[in-house]
Amino acid sequence: MRLPTLFAVYLISTATAIATPFAIHEVEMARRRMIPVNSETPLEPAPIQHEAPQGAFQPIPACQAPDGTEYFMDSSFSAGSEIENRRVFIANITVQSCAIGKDGTLYLVGTSENEIWFRAYSRSGQLKWSIPRDEYCSRPAVARNDNTYLVCTPRTGNTQLTAYDSDGQLRWTLPTGGFEWNPAPPAIGPGGGIYAYTGVQSAPEIIAVTTEGKKLWSASVLSQVSQVVVGPDGTIVVNIPAGHSMAFDPQGRELWRFYSGARVINGGLTVATDGTVYFAAGFLFALDKQGNTKWTFKPELAYTRGDYFDGSPVIAQDGTIYAQSYYRQLYAITPQGRKKWVTNTTTPGPANLVLSSDGGLRTNWAWFVVSSGLATQGWPSPNGDAQNTRSGELE
């Protein structure tokens, strides 16, 4: 080959290498644009919209007890302000996360007086135990026997999964490696096994751990995991903010992986009773047990304003999926992917969504009474159930 020709081949090859990532991105975008916006007429009108209470309290409850009691934090994420018709429960603490055991015990990760702790309070507000933790900790997962599990990263590094018994006594600690400022919380499967993200950036993995702290298996994941959930059949599904979800069987074998085509930091996963995975990652995807798309729901403002689904969807007992977009369009979607109703708010804002067991649907900006409460099986909300136990343990 003549030298000028070789130069030309070299330049074309290099240009191709430079253009390839952009071409792949464009192909994926073209594929996404082929999915039509859901512009069908809603099946029914939206329920009455009540303005979210204004004041010091957060409009979204931190957690809900089995008896229906809802616990709110005030605007500084404390539980210490006397306001409106709510009873002050615990004063002068700042709560990061909250979960409730089956007997009503509150498990809180939070701070007070410059101390970071993991605490248990009785349903009457009495402190049962407090564990100081000078660390970055995840939400806790609460087992049916009130053992608790959380992932913490000491300031010195090396993340670990820790188990406590119902009296707050340390049961075991399992180093999982890596450093995480915001560790992904663990999840408990139907058989009581614990699943957690290891957090090692060079070799990210999901691990399965027995209740006695023995590592059963580990499985590679594509990159950092933000959410681990468990389906009713024990399938472990992970959310990767790069737009992926991956599923593993209870033995750690990869079942499927799905790419949404969009890098969404605040996307989320929930799993219905029949095992359908609802994955909010730009659009809302319904995935069957093989990871194939059953349907895709694209928000109405996807083209006109670049709207996208934000945060995890929640699933009601009647199968309705509630999902909110960045422009606060709240959608009720049937299990078949039809638009049940939609609100017409278009002001952008955070997309938190909580459905109580009695059908109270709360967002940051409004609340609604809907036809059915949160589903009692599957993984119907980001933290598993109304109590945020992150447990799919069977009765």
Next chain:
Amino acid sequence: MKSTSSPLQIAAGVVLGIALQPLSLQIVAGYIMATTRPGTEARGWGLMGAGLLYFAYFGMVQVFTILPAALILLPTGKHGVVRGLLLVGTSLALLNVGVLIFLRASGWPIPG
């Protein structure tokens, strides 16, 4: 100057092309080291990101070393060495295209 091209020169070009590859990473790492303070988060993320992108886009970054080397050697008449360099660059570029397509088809995220 009389141009020369022999199998030995081509082999020398191939070896030179391969040997030059870590240089682009060193250039980027040197830039990060020069513009960040020791022990800072910016330096850590910068070095980690540069390493990751180097391995993901080796077919692109070769242009920083192969093309200058080829252009420098071209006037010297050592066309065999230039051929070897261009062969290495072309191979790396095409291999990178294949790797990126394979990664995407396998469901792996493309960094960047």
